[in-house]
Amino acid sequence: MPDFDIRPLAASTATVSNLSEILVEVVANGGSVGFMHPLAPEAARAFWDGALAAAGRDERVVLGAWDGEILVGTVTLLLDCPPNQPHRAEIAKLMTRVSHRGRGVAAALMRAAEAVAVKHGRTLLVLDTATEGGASGLYEGLGYVLAGTIPDYAFKPHGGLTGTMIYWKQLGPS
Numbered sequence: 001m002p003d004f005d006i007r008p009l010a011a012s013t014a015t016v017s018n019l020s021e022i023l024v025e026v027v028a029n030g031g032s033v034g035f036m037h038p039l040a041p042e043a044a045r046a047f048w049d050g051a052l053a054a055a056g057r058d059e060r061v062v063l064g065a066w067d068g069e070i071l072v073g074t075v076t077l078l079l080d081c082p083p084n085q086p087h088r089a090e091i092a093k094l095m096t097r098v099s100h101r102g103r104g105v106a107a108a109l110m111r112a113a114e115a116v117a118v119k120h121g122r123t124l125l126v127l128d129t130a131t132e133g134g135a136s137g138l139y140e141g142l143g144y145v146l147a148g149t150i151p152d153y154a155f156k157p158h159g160g161l162t163g164t165m166i167y168w169k170q171l172g173p174s
């Protein structure tokens with residue numbers, strides 16, 4: 001299995017451009033990551049500008065997976081939880097470039113995000129994924145527990161409603 005280099009991403013024009021390319025591609029391919037197809041490149045850039053600004057304020061960590069010089073995947077760890085949930089974080093925007101799927105990129109990103117969460121003292125992770133076309137099998141393989149399913153939660157990128165499945169995982173002491 002190829003070794004992907006996973007590291008936190010900071011704001012730069014090149015990084016925003018790489019992330020935006022991935023987001024537009026993932027949405028076009030039916031990935032339920034909060035956007036409708038077609039996603040305008042400037043809307044994708046505006047999203048990542050905001051996300052990386054939040055990362056700069058330590059409200060989240062945006063991880064990137066690199067195959068050499070190519071950014072091939074990303075995941076976000078949201079750390080900005082209410083004051084009564086300082087032990088919790090959320091996983092969001094897990095995406096792998098279509099060209100690099102099925103090679104363990106997402107699993108490696110998830111493990112790295114969990115390690116970052118532990119470093120930040122977070123012991124509970126939550127996430128959600130679409131019932132149709134989501135990644136429930138991936139999360140279950142990584143030990144996430146299904147809390148429940150909400151029907152007709154969001155529109156799929158190409159239209160039509162899908163439910164969402166909510167997962168959680170407690171992280172053990174490192």
Ligand SMILES: CC(C)(COP(=O)(O)OP(=O)(O)OC[C@H]1O[C@@H](n2cnc3c(N)ncnc32)[C@H](O)[C@@H]1OP(=O)(O)O)[C@@H](O)C(=O)NCCC(=O)NCCS
Nearest residue numbers: 031094095096101102103104105106107129134135137138
């Ligand atoms: C879901 C996604 C991130 C998986 O990326 P990937 O790099 O191909 O995943 P990996 O190669 O790391 O797969 C790890 C494991 O999960 C499984 N898996 C991957 N995608 C899966 C899916 N959509 N459903 C079920 N299982 C999946 C793989 O078979 C593999 O299992 P194994 O360890 O038993 O071989 C990618 O398909 C994607 O970007 N999809 C669109 C965006 C999306 O849906 N993101 C999740 C939103 S919550």
